[in-house]
Amino acid sequence: MMALQDRKKTAYMGLLLAFALILSYVESLIPFFFGVPGMKLGLANLAVLLTMYLFGAKEAFTINFCRIVISSFLFGNMSMLLYSLAGGVFSFAVMFLMKKTNRFSxxxxxxxxxxxxxxxxxxxxxxxxxxxxxFYYMPVLLIAGIVTGFLNGVIAIAVRRNIT
Amino acid sequence: MQKKDKRFRRSDLLFAGAIFVIAIMVYLLFHFVYGKEGAYVQVAVDGKVQGQYSLSEDRNVQIDYGQAEGFNVLVIEDGKAMVTEADCPDKLCVKQKSISRSGETIVCLPHKLVITVIGGEESEYDGFTG
Structure with a gap:
């Protein structure tokens, strides 16, 4: 028998994964594209971010990985899986390290x-x-990452404040 | 647990600033090193150069991929190159804006197609793709 704490956590993880998948779906519906390939809102990262702050890095990685694999099968194709996985793992590693330094909000x-x-x-x-x-596209992608990351961060702070 | 989530910290600002500076540097690099009006577009598939076309004469080029299905239509008009038609799933190559400056590219990832504007006579730029 699992402890109440564990059962609660399992339920939360399921919710967060569902949340991430819904965000992936919403994102696939929005034609956010300004002539630059690879530009995305990164909404799904919101769920990963929340998991990381609510539970921890291991849990966040699980959500991130499951979300990428499932959403690629549901809304995309195999080549999308490759790109998402690279972006997902790379961004996760950086977020993990940045959080670990304890110097960033x-x-x-x-x-x-x-x-x-x-x-x-x-x-x-x-x-x-x-x-x-x-790499001609790099400047735009960098700025886009800052802007979308900032917006997601503000939302994540608000959400976290209201559920803890 | 952190005491209170601050919306924005000094390190955040530094990080954003650093990325911003890098972005501007990369932009300037492309603008000044490769940024002159180009003379040709080079069509490469899977890293291999398939052909070069002058930007000064209008023309349509159909790019095929051997026995595998797939095509892109490259149109050169008024010194600019663009992809007007393609049968790739996402059509991002069609949506990308037209290119005319040296170093600018249109990419169609599903077909591994890269169309790059290159400068005049010298071809240092395509040394990489060989």
Missing amino acids: ITGVSMGGGVFHNIGQLLVAFCVVRTEGI
């Missing part, structure tokens, strides 16, 4: 995630097409 960690998600995807794209011209 949620907003800062979120911005790091946003920026490095985009860098990760750009690197995969570079491996695929092998032309350095693709």
